[in-house]
Amino acid sequence: MTRVSTPAQAATRITGRAVAEQHRLAGAVTAVVLDSGDTVVVKRGHAPGAALAEAAGLRWLGEAGAVRVPEVRGHDDEWLVTELVGGGRPTxxxxxxxxxxxxxxxxxxxxxxxxxxxxxxxxxxxxxxxxxxxxxxxxxxxxxxxxxxxxxxxxxxxxxxxxxxxxxxxxxxxxxxxxxxxxxxxxxxxxxxxxxxxxxxxxxxxxxxxxxxxxxxxxxxxxxxxxxxxxxxxxxxxxxxxxxxxxxxxxxxxxxxxxxxxxxxxxxxxxxxxxxxxxxxxxxx
CATH class of the missing domain: 3.90.1200.10 (Aminoglycoside phosphotransferase (APH), C-terminal lobe)
Structure with a gap:
């Protein structure tokens, strides 16, 4: 299996969509705009299995239907792709x-x-x-x-x-x-x-x-x-x-x-x- 080395490559590999643009959010986290117009977050796991652990955690929390967590769009051994959730001021x-x-x-x-x-x-x-x-x-x-x-x-x-x-x-x-x-x-x-x-x-x-x-x-x-x-x-x-x-x-x-x-x-x-x-x-x- 060819190793994915960039967020754009990871986003295309996992979602099947081409990348229109991207910008770094923080550390190993990048926001990627797909050619569909959808914006996703692409995160590189810091260790083998880290992407799997985070994806499983997000899905488990999301299944409860109690708090909002980013939807998991896919992952592999190295990368996790999720929905972008916006930030704002607390109310x-x-x-x-x-x-x-x-x-x-x-x-x-x-x-x-x-x-x-x-x-x-x-x-x-x-x-x-x-x-x-x-x-x-x-x-x-x-x-x-x-x-x-x-x-x-x-x-x-x-x-x-x-x-x-x-x-x-x-x-x-x-x-x-x-x-x-x-x-x-x-x-x-x-x-x-x-x-x-x-x-x-x-x-x-x-x-x-x-x-x-x-x-x-x-x-x-x-x-x-x-x-x-x-x-x-x-x-x-x-x-x-x-x-x-x-x-x-x-x-x-x-x-x-x-x-x-x-x-x-x-x-x-x-x-x-x-x-x-x-x-x-x-x-x-």
């Missing part, structure tokens, strides 16, 4: 619709904690970091084993966390069964729900770049809180109207933020390590 209407949509998305469920999307790989990614979608039944144990400790070990090996800091996070993991709150069924998570993956519009927001898997619904919401989602109070109020969170959920936020903070620690270094350790101290006390 109260869109924020409330997002909150209700997230509640419905989470309620659509997953077979187990850690379940990958149907057709998606076990060895997946969150951003540029590896993420293992290994299933488990007990959320605190699964979360510690597959969403916290792998990144602690990597950060220690790379010198980003020291042994004392790692011990603080390990103690927080040991506390998770006591602080996790009431048991909940696995939710269908976006998995990388920071504000940069929310594209706003006047009527609704669209979610892009998922690291989709079965998990605890509070993890998605904690990630929105961590990275500064606009109109978050409206999002959460609308969520609560549809699917009220268990008492004490705000006190559990730091536990759910350990995952994204440690991912950022291994990807971006010491600037996030202090936040991860501070969150772990809150959980462990």
């Amino acid at each position: 109260h209407r869109a924020a409330e619709r997002l909150g209700r949509g997230l509640a419905a998305l989470h309620a659509s469920g997953a077979p187990r904690f850690g379940s990958p999307p149907p057709g998606g790989p076990v060895d997946a990614w969150i951003g540029l970091a590896r993420m293992e979608n290994a299933p488990g039944e007990d959320w605190p144990r699964w979360y510690a084993e597959y969403r916290v400790l792998p990144y602690v070990r990597r950060a220690v090996d790379e010198g980003t966390l020291d042994g004392d800091e790692a011990a603080v996070i390990e103690r927080a993991c040991a506390r998770l069964p006591a602080v996790a709150g009431p048991a909940e069924p696995p939710a269908r998570l976006h998995g990388d729900l920071w504000n940069g993956n929310v594209l706003w519009g006047a009527v609704e927001a669209s979610l892009i770049d998922p690291a989709a898997h079965g998990g605890h619904r509070e993890t998605d919401l904690a990630m929105l809180r961590l990275f500064g989602c606009p109109l978050l109070d409206r999002v959460l109020a609308a969520y609560q109207e549809i699917a009220p969170l268990a008492d004490g959920w705000t006190e559990r936020t730091e536990a759910h933020q350990l995952f994204p903070l440690l991912v950022h620690t291994v990807l971006f270094g010491r600037s996030y390590a202090g936040q991860a350790v501070a969150a772990a101290r809150t959980v462990g006390r």
Whole structure:
């Protein structure tokens, strides 16, 4: 098979249409106008299987019919082609619709904690970091084993966390069964729900770049809180109207933020390590 080396070649190969024009959006993402007049987004996977993982995640989220995600137009081993979803300014209407949509998305469920999307790989990614979608039944144990400790070990090996800091996070993991709150069924998570993956519009927001898997619904919401989602109070109020969170959920936020903070620690270094350790101290006390 001939290797596709440009976004235009990938778009033609996957859609069967010629390319009229193109322009770079960011990084490995390009907007391509096809000869049909349709504009698509062409994204090059950063590793083998990355395009497949993202395509499977988008389809799984889209099947719930709860939140808008880009329609997958096709993919191969290297490239993903999706619908272009427009950005805009956040509005109260869109924020409330997002909150209700997230509640419905989470309620659509997953077979187990850690379940990958149907057709998606076990060895997946969150951003540029590896993420293992290994299933488990007990959320605190699964979360510690597959969403916290792998990144602690990597950060220690790379010198980003020291042994004392790692011990603080390990103690927080040991506390998770006591602080996790009431048991909940696995939710269908976006998995990388920071504000940069929310594209706003006047009527609704669209979610892009998922690291989709079965998990605890509070993890998605904690990630929105961590990275500064606009109109978050409206999002959460609308969520609560549809699917009220268990008492004490705000006190559990730091536990759910350990995952994204440690991912950022291994990807971006010491600037996030202090936040991860501070969150772990809150959980462990």
